[in-house]
Amino acid sequence: MAIVPALDLRPVSNDIEIPHVPANVEAEQALLGALLYDNAAFERIGDNLQGRHFYEPFHQRLFEAVETHIRKGQLAEPILIAEQFARDPGFEELGGVRYLADLVDRAPPAANAPDYARAVYDLALRRDLIRIGGEISALAAAGDPELDAKEQIEQAEQQLYALAETGGVSQGFVSFTEALHRAVTMAAEAHSRDGGLAGLSTGLMDLDSKIGGLHPSDLVIIASRPSMGKSSLAANIGFDAARNYAWEPQPDGSKKTVRGGVVAFFSLEMSADQLALRMLAEVSGVSGDRLRKGEIDASEFGRVRDAALEIQDAPFYIDDTGGITLAKLAARARRLKRTVGLDLLIVDYLQLVTIGGTNRQDNRVQEVSAITQGLKALAKELSIPVLALAQLSRQVENREDKKPQLADLRESGSIEQDADMVMFIYRESYYLSRLEPREGSEEHFKWQEQMDQVKGLAEIIIGKQRHGPIGTVKLSFNEDITKFGNLARDGRYDPR
Incomplete structure (x- = not known):
């Protein structure tokens, strides 16, 4: 069984030519395959990588599903994960359960998972940098009656700071599962401190x-x-x-x-x-x-x-x-x-x-x-x-x-x-x-x-x-x- 070939990552633009969007679908596939093959590899990839950092939309949803299963102490493997995506068009388009099986069959050693995770995360930051740069350039050229130049600089600095600290400019909605995980982590840290301070x-x-x-x-x-x-x-x-x-x-x-x-x-x-x-x-x-x-x-x-x-x-x-x-x-x-x-x-x-x-x-x-x-x-x-x-x-x-x-x-x-x-x-x-x-x-x-x-x-x-x-x-x-x-x-x- 062959892995689905990498997507064409070169978007079409009528104004300027962008060489190609920084992304590596093969690295995403390798990381997801390693996680499905050996759930213990999840603990080695750090907390900075999130679903939104994947380029392929289905990979975003798949990573979040794997993360949810593992955090709950449940087994994350192709058959169990597939049930969650029974009505997901992207899942069916890529091949369904066969696609997940291919990811596991071609999975690299679990020891390499942190390297693939870093590559996926780094490429996501580069894509956001390109987008922020384009927005800054467009706003500076067009002007904004509600923002003067200094305020535009402050806005740009805020976006770049958020990207450097959180790996994303704006998280938008946060799932209740993620918010609950943060709350439990905060309570656990408070419990471990002297005096129980939060x-x-x-x-x-x-x-x-x-x-x-x-x-x-x-x-x-x-x-x-x-x-x-x-x-x-x-x-x-x-x-x-x-x-x-x-x-x-x-x-x-x-x-x-x-x-x-x-x-x-x-x-x-x-x-x-x-x-x-x-x-x-x-x-x-x-x-x-x-x-x-x-x-x-x-x-x-x-x-x-x-x-x-x-x-x-x-x-x-x-x-x-x-x-x-x-x-x-x-x-x-x-x-x-x-x-x-x-x-x-x-x-x-x-x-x-x-x-x-x-x-x-x-x-x-x-x-x-x-x-x-x-x-x-x-x-x-x-x-x-x-x-x-x-x-x-x-x-x-x-x-x-x-x-x-x-x-x-x-x-x-x-x-x-x-x-x-x-x-x-x-x-x-x-x-x-x-x-x-x-x-x-x-x-x-x-x-x-x-x-x-x-x-x-x-x-x-x-x-x-x-x-x-x-x-x-x-x-x-x-x-x-x-x-x-x-x-x-x-x-x-x-x-x-």
């Missing part, structure tokens, strides 16, 4: 237990009034992830993060040096204010030096470009993800990001809405959590109860709608310290008692959580080194 740890145990860590593709908002410590909290979370970063190599040569992560911090308000100084203060335990003023002794300088040596290799990347546009922010994040890796993106803070371009919105609410939608889209595209800080409006100060609410967010509608989680920082000591009575009076003694009770405490109020409950988490806060920490609990720390 997402990236914040380094704050009580907060992690409430939210389950920071989840990929989520937009998380941390909001507060000025001087409450939102930049400090974001820096604490990001730096804890970077310090604990660990990875393991994958069969395709890539790195899989198993703990912590690579962090990108867009600091639009503070300079990179100021942010690094905060990190030094946190790790060394030396007051940041005294560090800036140089009021430290030799032993403290030694602690600072040791801290610098300890943290200098942490994968914590800072971009302190002021007034950065959303397009530039996304482009730099994609580039970092592609070249180094990226597990967490932090933006300090939301209202300092701009839209840019000629189509800038006059309405600030609409502009912030476009920014939050863009950050949410970027989180999904890069499959990482995006942590964005936001300012609260002054109406908080006019209330007797200063605890923030969702309605206190500036341009609150869009932020509240697009965010997967909204957290507020509240420190009662901040407001109480501004109400100090005359020293020596009876009121001052009462005030001092209240200050002693709330000093060093902070509350994280979870006002919205798409995947879990809302509520309040209490943390410690050290003003000298601007560090949030875990509160002592019975049994949490070894008394020794």
Whole structure:
């Protein structure tokens, strides 16, 4: 029995002559034959190859059927697979069960399956490159009234990034089987981690237990009034992830993060040096204010030096470009993800990001809405959590109860709608310290008692959580080194 000859892969074009579409049907046949002959070969081909990467349409459906059978723990062989394609015109056109039998008869050794899989995958990427190149060229030549040249470049970069990361420009619909497999994989990874976290740890145990860590593709908002410590909290979370970063190599040569992560911090308000100084203060335990003023002794300088040596290799990347546009922010994040890796993106803070371009919105609410939608889209595209800080409006100060609410967010509608989680920082000591009575009076003694009770405490109020409950988490806060920490609990720390 002979294998069906390879298809003619040279499309006809009236405008330009394309040599031929990069494809190798024989390689596809060899790979499918090896998988049908020895299902164990499927485990050797890696996870990047998917049905859409095959050129022959029936081969796409056949690979997906083989994959489904194997993932379910069922045997994938010609007779069982043929039942699934009983009414498939493409299957009958190629020869039906006889075609599958021919694939198995001519199957190469299973050890060669990874080589054929790489060839099929590489050719699929080349076909997409040709298509993207044609679309970019056609769009640039024809122009688009809704997109200026810079926006076209951003769109092209987004398509190329998606192709490099996922092997496809747009996946479109995802079958429930595939989505279910991803969900089970995520649950299994959470179960295998210490503490059962499904997402990236914040380094704050009580907060992690409430939210389950920071989840990929989520937009998380941390909001507060000025001087409450939102930049400090974001820096604490990001730096804890970077310090604990660990990875393991994958069969395709890539790195899989198993703990912590690579962090990108867009600091639009503070300079990179100021942010690094905060990190030094946190790790060394030396007051940041005294560090800036140089009021430290030799032993403290030694602690600072040791801290610098300890943290200098942490994968914590800072971009302190002021007034950065959303397009530039996304482009730099994609580039970092592609070249180094990226597990967490932090933006300090939301209202300092701009839209840019000629189509800038006059309405600030609409502009912030476009920014939050863009950050949410970027989180999904890069499959990482995006942590964005936001300012609260002054109406908080006019209330007797200063605890923030969702309605206190500036341009609150869009932020509240697009965010997967909204957290507020509240420190009662901040407001109480501004109400100090005359020293020596009876009121001052009462005030001092209240200050002693709330000093060093902070509350994280979870006002919205798409995947879990809302509520309040209490943390410690050290003003000298601007560090949030875990509160002592019975049994949490070894008394020794």
